[in-house]
Amino acid sequence: MIKDITIGQxxxxxxxLHRMDPRVKxxxxxxxxxxxxxxxxxxxxxxxxxxxxxxxxxxxxxLKMMGKSLKPIVPIVIFTAVLNLFFIRTGKVLWxxxxxxxxxxxxxxxxxxxxxxxxxxxxxxxxTYTTSPIDLTDAxxxxxxxxxxxxxxxxxxxxxxxIALRFIPTLIEETDKIMSAQKARGADMETGSILxxxxxxxxxxxxxxxxxxxxxxxxxxxxxxxxxxxxxxxTRMKQLKMSISDLWGALFCTVFLAGVIVVNHVFx
Amino acid sequence: xxxxxxxxxxxVYGDGTPFRKVAVDHVNLEIEKGxxxxxxxxxxxxKSTLIQHFNGLLKPTSGSVYxxxxxxxxxxxxxxxxxxxVGLVFQYPEYxxxxxTVYKDIAFGxxxxxxxxxxIDRRIKETAKLVGLSDSVxxxxxxxxxxxQKRRVAIAGVMAMEPEVxxxxxxxxxxxxxxxxxxxxxxxEYHKAKGNTVLLVSHSMEDIARxxxxxxxxxxxxxxxxxxxxxVFHRSAELEKMGLAVPQVTRVFSRLKAMGFDMGExxxxxxxxxxxxxxxxxxxSAK
Numbered sequence: 001m002i003k004d005i006t007i008g009q010x011x012x013x014x015x016x017l018h019r020m021d022p023r024v025k026x027x028x029x030x031x032x033x034x035x036x037x038x039x040x041x042x043x044x045x046x047x048x049x050x051x052x053x054x055x056x057x058x059x060x061x062x063l064k065m066m067g068k069s070l071k072p073i074v075p076i077v078i079f080t081a082v083l084n085l086f087f088i089r090t091g092k093v094l095w096x097x098x099x100x101x102x103x104x105x106x107x108x109x110x111x112x113x114x115x116x117x118x119x120x121x122x123x124x125x126x127x128t129y130t131t132s133p134i135d136l137t138d139a140x141x142x143x144x145x146x147x148x149x150x151x152x153x154x155x156x157x158x159x160x161x162x163i164a165l166r167f168i169p170t171l172i173e174e175t176d177k178i179m180s181a182q183k184a185r186g187a188d189m190e191t192g193s194i195l196x197x198x199x200x201x202x203x204x205x206x207x208x209x210x211x212x213x214x215x216x217x218x219x220x221x222x223x224x225x226x227x228x229x230x231x232x233x234x235t236r237m238k239q240l241k242m243s244i245s246d247l248w249g250a251l252f253c254t255v256f257l258a259g260v261i262v263v264n265h266v267f268x
Numbered sequence: 269x270x271x272x273x274x275x276x277x278x279x280v281y282g283d284g285t286p287f288r289k290v291a292v293d294h295v296n297l298e299i300e301k302g303x304x305x306x307x308x309x310x311x312x313x314x315k316s317t318l319i320q321h322f323n324g325l326l327k328p329t330s331g332s333v334y335x336x337x338x339x340x341x342x343x344x345x346x347x348x349x350x351x352x353x354v355g356l357v358f359q360y361p362e363y364x365x366x367x368x369t370v371y372k373d374i375a376f377g378x379x380x381x382x383x384x385x386x387x388i389d390r391r392i393k394e395t396a397k398l399v400g401l402s403d404s405v406x407x408x409x410x411x412x413x414x415x416x417q418k419r420r421v422a423i424a425g426v427m428a429m430e431p432e433v434x435x436x437x438x439x440x441x442x443x444x445x446x447x448x449x450x451x452x453x454x455x456x457e458y459h460k461a462k463g464n465t466v467l468l469v470s471h472s473m474e475d476i477a478r479x480x481x482x483x484x485x486x487x488x489x490x491x492x493x494x495x496x497x498x499x500v501f502h503r504s505a506e507l508e509k510m511g512l513a514v515p516q517v518t519r520v521f522s523r524l525k526a527m528g529f530d531m532g533e534x535x536x537x538x539x540x541x542x543x544x545x546x547x548x549x550x551x552x553s554a555k
C-alpha cells in the first residue's frame with residue numbers, strides 16, 4: 001500500500017529528545033557532526049560512538065527503525081570501505097596479489113570510515129525521528145530569521161515548506177483513492193511494457209492534478225478568510241521554548257566534543 | 269448460493285507501527301444474489317474497508333472472501349475479472365473523472381473489459397439513459413458539468429460495466445435533497461432493471477429504509493448484524509446505543525406505542541406510516 005510510506009520519519013514518543021527544543025536539536029546535530037569529523041583516531045571515534053549510543057538510548061526509538069534508516073546507505077558504506085581498502089598502499093602489507101595490495105593502514109582507515117558514516121547517519125536521523133516535520137520547519141524558520149535583514153523571504157519559504165509537508169499525506173491518500181477507483185474500473189497498472197504502464201498512469205495523474213489545484217484554491221481562500229497577510233506581526237500558537245532538558249542536551253554535547261578533542265591530544 | 273461470502277475476514281491497518289488499527293474484525297457474512305442491501309455504521313466503523321475487500325482492492329490480513337464461490341487472492345491474475353463482476357463506486361466518485369468527454373469516461377470501464385465497440389456503445393447509451401444524461405452532455409468535458417451531473421457520470425462509469433454486484437459508498441453525500449432523490453432513484457431503477465445485487469453504504473437511515481430490503485450494520489470494526497430491514501430496525505434500542513438512529517418516522521411510531529397508540533412497529537417509511545395513520549383515523553371517524 002502506498003499509504004505505508006512514512007513521510008519524514010517522525011516516530012511519535014515522549015522521550016527527553018522528543019521534548020527538546022527543535023532549534024537546539026538542529027544546532028546540536030551540527031555539533032555532533034563536527035564532533036565526528038574532529039575525531040582523528042579510533043579512540044576519538046569511540047567517544048563519538050558512545051555519544052551516539054547514549055543519545056539513541058535516551059530517544060527510546062526502536063532499534064528496528066534505526067536499521068531502516070541505515071538501509072539506503074549500505075551501498076555507500078560498502079563503496080567507501082572497498083575504496084579505502086584497496087587504494088591505501090602505505091603500512092604493513094598483509095596480502096598481495098599482482099596489483100592488489102592489502103595493508104594494515106587500509107583496513108584501519110576503511111573501518112574508521114565505515115563506523116563514522118554509520119554514526120553520522122544514526123545520530124542525525126535521531127533528529128528527524130524525534131522531531132515532527134512541522135516542528136522542524138518552524139525551527140528552521142527561527143534559525144534563519146536573521147536572514148530577513150538581507151531580504152530573504154524566510155517566513156514565506158517556511159510557510160511554503162509547511163504547506164507542502166502538510167499536503168503530502170493528503171495527496172498520498174488522494175492518489176491511493178484515485179488508484180483504487182480506477183482499479184475498480186479495471187485499470188491495469190501492474191502489467192505491460194513501460195509505455196503501457198506510463199499510459200495507465202493518465203487516469204490517475206489527471207484527477208490528481210485537478211485535485212491539487214482544487215486544494216490550492218480552497219486553502220488560499222481559507223487563509224484569506226482568516227486574514228493571512230504574510231509573516232509580519234504574526235504570533236504563534238506553539239511557541240518554541242527552551243527548557244532545562246535543552247540545557248542538559250547542550251552540556252552533554254559539549255562534554256563529548258571536549259572529550260573528543262582531549263582524546264585526540266592524548267593519543268595523537 | 270451466496271454471491272458474496274466472507275469467513276473470519278480481518279483487516280489491520282499499519283500493522284507493526286504505533287498507528288496499528290483493526291478496521292475489520294472477524295466478519296462472517298453471506299449476501300444472497302439479488303439482494304438490495306444497505307450498509308450502515310458509524311464513521312470509522314469499518315464499512316468502507318469492508319466493501320473494498322469485496323472486489324479485491326484490499327487483501328485481508330486474515331480470513332477469506334468468496335465471490336460466486338471463488339476465493340479471492342488465490343490467483344492474483346483473476347482479481348481483474350473479479351473487479352468487473354463486483355463494481356465499486358467510491359465516495360465522491362466525481363473526483364476520478366479524467367477523460368476528454370463524458371462518453372469516453374463512461375467507456376473506460378467497459379473498454380478495460382475488452383468488449384467490442386458496438387457492445388460498449390450499447391452499454392453507454394443504455395446507462396446514460398438510466399442515469400438521465402442527455403446526448404448533448406455526452407460530448408462535453410466532464411469538468412464542465414455541475415456536481416450532481418459529474419456524480420451521475422461517475423456512477424454510470426461503473427454501471428456500464430454491468431457488474432453482478434454493484435457497491436456504492438455514500439453515493440448521495442454532499443448533494444441537495446433533490447439530487448439525492450434522483451441518484452437513489454436511479455440506483456433503485458438499476459436494481460429493478462437488472463435484478464443484480466446492490467450494496468448501498470449510507471449515513472441516512474431514511475434513504476436506507478426507503479430503498480433496501482436488507483441491512484448490514486457495522487459497529488466498532490465488527491459485524492453487528494445482517495438481516496431484513498424490519499428486523500434490524502426492530503432493534504432500535506441497540507442501534508441507538510451505537511449512535512445510529514432509526515428513521516424518524518419509526519421513532520414517532522414507537523413513541524406513539526409508548527403513549528398507548530399501538531399501530532405496529534414495522535413502520536420505517538413515511539409513506540407506510542401515513543397510510544397507517546389514515547387507516548386508523550378513518551376507522552375512528554367511522555365510530
